[in-house]
Amino acid sequence: MPELPEVEVTRRGIAAPLAGAVVHTLRLGKPLRWPLGRAPASFAGLTIGDITRRGKYLWLPLTRGAVPEGGLLLHLGMSGSLGLHARAGEPGPHDHFDLVTDRGTLRLNDPRRFGAVVWSASLGDDPAATLLARLGPEPFDPELTPQRFHATLKQRRAPIKAVLLSGDAVVGAGNIYTCEALFQAAIHPALRADRISLPRADRLLAAVRQTLGRALALGGSTLRDFTDVHGASGAYQAEAAVYGREGQPCPRCGAPVKRRVMAQRSTYFCAICQKR
């Protein structure tokens, strides 16, 4: 499910309510992508700090009193969503993580279990440091200029669709928003990244930002699993121009939207509007 907008929608739903919350217990269900790691024996009495996001990861810092006591790095994988429940009932078959606090229970529901909850002593320590080190720049970082974006694309010969998905040039756009941004920038997904001119790279970066920003404003996309922390669905999927619309008319020229597998993912595009 979750690309950057969905993760950020989630973060915004839990950050304020949980800032300053005191943890009672941590409970784990079936194994997720990685084990929790070298976590404290007990989480009781730890206080939650300001929850932040990097790429599609959330960082939930913990303190004992004023002393930092590591934190939890969370990833929603393909099918994960977080809920904040005033009174959480018994965990269901896909509830694999509960953080019970004095402000409610933060619960991760993740049927496919590609998500992760790992403890780290800090963002600068492993495993968090290694996981985050692979990530490219944040899409809304003002230091990510069109020139810098273009320079990264110049180093890659793979199709632009694959390069965007890799997150090397900019993080946050997954399969949906990559398709949508390429459509908006009128760039063919199979075009080699190093063949993209600076003006087109400029347009593509603007399209990525616009697409992610619009999705964020609409509460993300809900294809199947994703809901925000209150259980509400996102609305962006109804606005998608090409994603999931194989055979339907391109909103710009009316030609049928094509679907092709690229970088192991279904890629939707208009073969007329999007130029190589």
Next chain:
DNA sequence: AGTTAAACCTGGTTGC
């Protein structure tokens, strides 16, 4: 070195 498959899981949908 850089690009591309395989792997991790479960469940819903499609087609024979």
Next chain:
DNA sequence: TGCAACCAGGTTTAAC
């Protein structure tokens, strides 16, 4: 109706 095949928002790891 039953069952196999295919598909799904991600990312690491192994293999060309």
